Amino acid sequence: MENFYTDNKDLKFHLNHPLMEKIVALKENNYEESKEFDFAPIDFEDAIDSYDKILEIVGEISGEVIEPNAESVDKEGPQLINNEVKYAKGTQENHDVLTKAGLIGMSLPRKYGGLNFSIVPYVMAAEIVSRADAGFANIWGLQDCAETIHEFASEEIKQEFLPRFNNGATAAMVLTEPDAGSDLQAVQLKGQISANYDPEKDLYYLNGVKRFITNGDADISLVLARSEEGTSDGRGLSLFVYDRKDAAVKIRRIENKLGIKGSPTCEMVFTNAPAKLVGDRKLGLIKYVMALMNSARLGIGAQSVGLAEAAYREALKYANERQQFGKTIIRFPAVYEMLTSMKVRTQAIRTLLYETARYVDIYKNYQFTSETRQLEKEERQEMKRYQRLADMFTPLLKLVSSEYCNQIAYDSLQIHGGAGFMKDFPIERIYRDARITSIYEGTSQLQVVAAIRGVTAGGFLNRIREFEEVMVAPELEYLKKYLVNMTAEYEKVSKWVLEQDDTEFLDFHARRLVEMAGNIVMGYLLLHDSSKNDEFETSAEVFIKRGKSENAQKADYITSSETKDLGVFRYV
Numbered sequence: 001m002e003n004f005y006t007d008n009k010d011l012k013f014h015l016n017h018p019l020m021e022k023i024v025a026l027k028e029n030n031y032e033e034s035k036e037f038d039f040a041p042i043d044f045e046d047a048i049d050s051y052d053k054i055l056e057i058v059g060e061i062s063g064e065v066i067e068p069n070a071e072s073v074d075k076e077g078p079q080l081i082n083n084e085v086k087y088a089k090g091t092q093e094n095h096d097v098l099t100k101a102g103l104i105g106m107s108l109p110r111k112y113g114g115l116n117f118s119i120v121p122y123v124m125a126a127e128i129v130s131r132a133d134a135g136f137a138n139i140w141g142l143q144d145c146a147e148t149i150h151e152f153a154s155e156e157i158k159q160e161f162l163p164r165f166n167n168g169a170t171a172a173m174v175l176t177e178p179d180a181g182s183d184l185q186a187v188q189l190k191g192q193i194s195a196n197y198d199p200e201k202d203l204y205y206l207n208g209v210k211r212f213i214t215n216g217d218a219d220i221s222l223v224l225a226r227s228e229e230g231t232s233d234g235r236g237l238s239l240f241v242y243d244r245k246d247a248a249v250k251i252r253r254i255e256n257k258l259g260i261k262g263s264p265t266c267e268m269v270f271t272n273a274p275a276k277l278v279g280d281r282k283l284g285l286i287k288y289v290m291a292l293m294n295s296a297r298l299g300i301g302a303q304s305v306g307l308a309e310a311a312y313r314e315a316l317k318y319a320n321e322r323q324q325f326g327k328t329i330i331r332f333p334a335v336y337e338m339l340t341s342m343k344v345r346t347q348a349i350r351t352l353l354y355e356t357a358r359y360v361d362i363y364k365n366y367q368f369t370s371e372t373r374q375l376e377k378e379e380r381q382e383m384k385r386y387q388r389l390a391d392m393f394t395p396l397l398k399l400v401s402s403e404y405c406n407q408i409a410y411d412s413l414q415i416h417g418g419a420g421f422m423k424d425f426p427i428e429r430i431y432r433d434a435r436i437t438s439i440y441e442g443t444s445q446l447q448v449v450a451a452i453r454g455v456t457a458g459g460f461l462n463r464i465r466e467f468e469e470v471m472v473a474p475e476l477e478y479l480k481k482y483l484v485n486m487t488a489e490y491e492k493v494s495k496w497v498l499e500q501d502d503t504e505f506l507d508f509h510a511r512r513l514v515e516m517a518g519n520i521v522m523g524y525l526l527l528h529d530s531s532k533n534d535e536f537e538t539s540a541e542v543f544i545k546r547g548k549s550e551n552a553q554k555a556d557y558i559t560s561s562e563t564k565d566l567g568v569f570r571y572v
Helices: 009-015 020-027 029-035 044-076 087-099 119-132 132-142 144-152 153-166 284-321 332-367 378-421 425-437 443-450 459-469 474-499 503-532 535-558 564-571
Strands: 079-081 083-085 171-174 191-192 202-216 220-226 237-242 249-254 264-280
Touching: 009 044, 009 119, 009 191, 009 332, 020 029, 020 044, 020 332, 029 044, 029 083, 044 119, 044 378, 044 425, 079 220, 079 249, 087 249, 087 378, 119 132, 119 284, 119 332, 132 284, 132 425, 132 474, 144 153, 144 171, 144 237, 144 249, 144 264, 144 332, 144 378, 153 220, 191 284, 191 378, 202 220, 220 264, 237 284, 249 284, 284 332, 284 378, 284 425, 332 378, 332 503, 332 535, 378 425, 378 443, 378 459, 378 503, 443 503, 459 503, 474 535, 503 564
Parallel strands: 171 220
Antiparallel strands: 079 083, 191 202, 202 264, 220 237, 237 264, 249 264
């Protein structure tokens, strides 16, 4: 009997981070709800114990139900029958089991049927589910839409939609259009007020086409639509909630994808589909969807870490079983070096994932707290600080975790050799599933565009300096010296690029600069983890030494290039 939570000690380690006490106190409003709900925690220890028990249930379901179903789901996939998406048999079983366990809408407040979980354990659950089946994780993870409704919708809409999640309602984020792609400002789907607009119902009618919509036939959809006539940019877009029971949307087709095949990706045609406005008009993109991006990036970060964990374990298992030249292949340096690198990189993106999740947790909890009482000056300052960190770290996380995930899946398949190219082993599916992580919810290139602000504005350097102030065990000081030197190099190179005062030159080297910052950040996080648990020391050493070499190579290339060199790469 496999349990994907209890068999991974790293998860409980991150669950017990010192900042969790602050996060839980904010989330639980100093445990006031224990007077109203008998299952609400009475103190921090009680809350962590609840998280631990629920994660154990998620781990058990993932290991005993979701992962065993993954192969059949990949083969069967969803079907479009009479304008309705029918999940694969295993997908429906997964969803039914999680619904019965009360794990849909788990981060919602208890009054809406949720468990009031903070973001860290919720993201942890997402990692566990993703390890079992990344395609199903997309369906389960779209309960993020419930958080958006909770954060921005009216109380009337909250009461109407949020309790349905605990009863198993599925969700979709309906953003992309055929001619817009990642450029959401170009969205043209119309959200027009009907001629017979009923102010009591407050209904809008949506018209147009949406494409590449994950779980497009969901019960509840958040739809980005152009509500303001005569506009062409983000200021003319609003966010709406659409209820599938109205049956005013045609599912034109389910896309035939390379991977995550159990997750239906749909093209949707809206024809006078009635919907309700979420929040205020004109803020759909510039406020609500942008806020949703932090959650989306965290979700893909968790999915990437889960896939990386699955790929590493498959490679480790195969290397311990496969024999060549009279010995198991794990005994060959070329193989065990790859396995070590896979494990180290998985732990690096995991520690970045939960560091980032804590930032998002704190600032969002302060936002919700501000709705019930006025924040103190120090609290407001802290909220703004963690929001800045979240805005800076979420694109870094999405970039690095998805790229590492792809490399780890690639290396795992390589260790399997020709057998990995066949459908006899799970790595073939994992490899295909991993590929999408660096594409959807903003490609790696777009994450660089978002993350480079942390370089140009000095945000990454400031955070690194704060990491530098943290004491480490004396025996780890030698690793800290590497990081200090890497920081000096990064600062020098960043300054040199900015001094060129050339936007195109900065864009050209943006990814290298962001990745240099990422290597230092993850190096410090692993170093700090090592100070708390010496089991991370080897990973910290391997990662920091490799990061030192990678950064030196990037720095050398950056400083030896000139603006005129860009002509070599420019496509004419």
